Amino acid sequence: xxxxxxxxxxxxxxxxxxxxxxxxxxxxxxxxxxxxxxxxxxxxxxxxxxxxxxxxxxxxxxxxxxxxxxxxxxxxxxxxxxxxxxxxxxxxxxxxxxxxxxxxxxxxxxxxxxxxxxxxxxxxxxxxxxxxxxxxxxxxxxxxxxxxxxxxxxxxxxxxxxxxxxxxxxxxxxxxxxx
Numbered sequence: 001x002x003x004x005x006x007x008x009x010x011x012x013x014x015x016x017x018x019x020x021x022x023x024x025x026x027x028x029x030x031x032x033x034x035x036x037x038x039x040x041x042x043x044x045x046x047x048x049x050x051x052x053x054x055x056x057x058x059x060x061x062x063x064x065x066x067x068x069x070x071x072x073x074x075x076x077x078x079x080x081x082x083x084x085x086x087x088x089x090x091x092x093x094x095x096x097x098x099x100x101x102x103x104x105x106x107x108x109x110x111x112x113x114x115x116x117x118x119x120x121x122x123x124x125x126x127x128x129x130x131x132x133x134x135x136x137x138x139x140x141x142x143x144x145x146x147x148x149x150x151x152x153x154x155x156x157x158x159x160x161x162x163x164x165x166x167x168x169x170x171x172x173x174x175x176x177x178x179x
Contacts, residue, residue, distance in 0.1 A: 018089045018117060019169065021074045023059040026081040033084050035060070042084045049149050055142050057082045057116075064172035067108045068100075072172045075139065077125070078116035090114035092165040094128025096140060097157040100147060109154070111143060112165050127161050 024033045024042065030053050034045035057078060060071035076082070076090055092114050100109045113131075115122040125131060140156050147154045 017091075017166070019074075019092055019114065020062060021059045021076055021088045021090045021114060022062055023057050023076065023082045023086040023088060024084055025054050025058040026083060027055065027057045027078075028053050028081055032058075035085075046150070048146060052142075052146060052149065055139060057088075059088070061112070061169055061172070064169060066110070066172050072112055072169060073109070074112040074114050076114050076116050077122040078119045079121045082116075089117040091117060091126075092162045092169070093125055093130070094162055095160045095165040095168055096128075096143065097160060098143065099155045099157060101153040101155075102151070110168055112168065113139075114165075128159050129161065 022035065024035055025031065030048045030050075031044055032046040032048065032054075033042045035041075036043050055075075057076040059074050059076060061074060062071065064072040066072045074090070076088055077093075078088070082088060092112060094113050096111045096113065098109050098111065099106055113128055115125055128136065136159070144154045144156065
């Protein structure tokens with residue numbers, strides 16, 4: 001006897017704009033990888049302490065330059081780990097706004113949060129505030145603890161929705177053009 005499945009996969013809202021993200025570090029990895037454009041290769045940048053790992057895929061927005069001089073960082077919510085170098089079409093749902101202090105210098109280091117376009121598990125999330133509050137706290141704690149293990153102090157300033165996240169991308173895109 002054959003069973004019929006009547007449910008259909010959920011799709012991203014039609015009015016949402018998308019953003020390309022390059023994955024550097026897969027979900028579940030202790031190894032922080034960083035793309036080096038001059039070599040066109042991924043380099044092992046850091047190894048996190050035992051018991052710490054990336055909670056989701058981590059990557060960057062190509063052709064952007066954030067205040068720290070690197071491309072904008074993006075945490076990508078998706079159903080299973082991706083691989084370094086994977087190009088993912090994403091939908092921005094917000095940003096975790098943060099400052100970090102290292103060697104006496106403080107600068108902004110916001111983290112964009114996005115949903116992978118093909119994701120089934122996160123397909124209906126359109127705004128950071130729709131995430132389970134405990135999951136959002138755990139993501140914040142990851143960034144604070146990850147940097148803290150390296151002697152970098154992180155202060156979470158707040159959260160913003162997709163509109164502000166897009167503004168951050170636009171601003172970082174202009175910085176790249178001006179550089």
